[in-house]
Amino acid sequence: MxxxxxxxxxxxxxxxxxxxxxxxxxxxxxxxxxxxxxxxxxxxxxxxxxxxxxxxxxxxxxxxxxxxxxxxxxxxxxxxxxxxxxxxxxxxxxxxxxxxxxxxxxxxxxxxxxxxxxxxxxxxxxxxxxxxxxxxxxxxxxxxxxxxxxxxAPPPAESVLVVDDSATVRAFMRTRLAPFRFDVDYAENGEAAVAMAQAKRYTCIFLDVVMPGMDGYQVCKRIKSDPATRGTAVVMLSSKSSPFDKFRGSWAGCDAYLGKPVGEDELLATIGRFQPSARRVALSILSRG
Incomplete structure (x- = not known):
């Protein structure tokens, strides 16, 4: 749903x-x-x-x-x-x-x-x-x-997808993103997330690791293997933060890995990195290196 x-x-x-x-x-x-x-x-x-x-x-x-x-x-x-x-x-x-x-x-x-x-x-x-x-x-x-x-003028609307089966996490993300006027969609499982990512262009997808059915690692692989969605930033959310878990996230292709509970400041800093304007600046810096 x-x-x-x-x-x-x-x-x-x-x-x-x-x-x-x-x-x-x-x-x-x-x-x-x-x-x-x-x-x-x-x-x-x-x-x-x-x-x-x-x-x-x-x-x-x-x-x-x-x-x-x-x-x-x-x-x-x-x-x-x-x-x-x-x-x-x-x-x-x-x-x-x-x-x-x-x-x-x-x-x-x-x-x-x-x-x-x-x-x-x-x-x-x-x-x-x-x-x-x-x-x-x-x-x-x-x-x-x-x-x-x-x-x-306000910046163009940027869409964010939050994928988590926890209503508490979805409410937290809604509260933290609302002041910044993002167009935020929500999905409660991996199957829905993949379908939504294929139907709409998202700047960033916040993806829970542990979900019923398809888990976050599988969802991330699907998104990153599809030419139509591979450019979307995927940030994985998990209560597991061991080096092995982070390696699994990196192997699946995620752009960042945040531990739960997600801190507000870490969340804002992360999404700031993946706005199109921030990516353009980063690419410009790399090209001068």
Whole structure:
């Protein structure tokens, strides 16, 4: 028996904020950026600068790296363009901090709070020299001819399939994916999953290993052996996380293997990796190697 979600609310434009990462390695930045792409599905979207001329709205700083703190000091964040620290913040820091390991939803919420406060400050800032400019759209006098932040159209709908015979797991996945406006379908067994994957293109399939009838390994092999579906990312979910179980998943062709219970942060980081935009970036990096 298949379950499909209720009709989703119409997508609305997101407000884009330029986020600059300071004190992170290139690998860390790539991992952070892949998950931040998920915010393109939220009311507030956070993206890296398109180029050196684009001013930052908010700074994300690795507080455990002295270089990151030095770069932040050079950027001089303020109430109109704030900073958020990751890790152990200095005792005298005026900026909020999120502990490591990163909890993604908490990080997104902290960024939202910081930008709501910044927008409020921009709106209340008087126009310089009696000029006519709207503080809601511009964060500094130097930016009065450059509207910020811009509104961006929502990304194309991406479909995700959750295959699990547990109603609890399906409900968990529904709750965690709903804020990001994915088109989510559900299947309770492997036979239904294979049929649905052949009938509809999915960005990612979350696949339980232990199910009645066809198990997850068999389903994964079927999906990865079919030219029409082999490009779909398959993430296996299992309470078995021994090296042998992970090897079986890899041998079946899965792209990732998550242990149950699935953590929210691990789930978001994983699905962020398999969005088409994230895959294009990864291929670009590999091609330069």
């Amino acid at each position: 298949n379950q499909t979600p209720q009709q989703q609310e119409p997508q609305v434009a997101s407000r884009r904020f330029v986020l600059e990462m300071l004190g992170f390695s290139e690998t860390e930045k790539a991992l952070l950026a892949s998950t931040f792409r998920l915010t393109g599905r939220r009311a507030f979207c956070y993206a890296e600068p398109d180029g050196p001329a684009e001013r930052s709205d908010v700074y994300l700083v690795n507080a455990d790296n002295p270089s990151g703190l030095q770069q932040m000091e050079a950027r001089a964040p303020n109430a109109y363009a704030p900073a958020l620290l990751i890790g152990r913040a200095p005792e005298d820091s005026p900026w909020p901090a999120v502990e490591k390991p990163i909890r993604w939803m908490k990080l997104f919420e902290q960024l939202d709070q910081a930008m709501l406060a910044a927008l409020s400050m921009r709106a209340s800032r008087p126009a310089p020299n009696g000029g006519q400019w709207n503080g809601t759209d511009f964060r500094r006098a130097a930016d009065r001819h450059r509207p910020q932040p811009e509104l961006i």
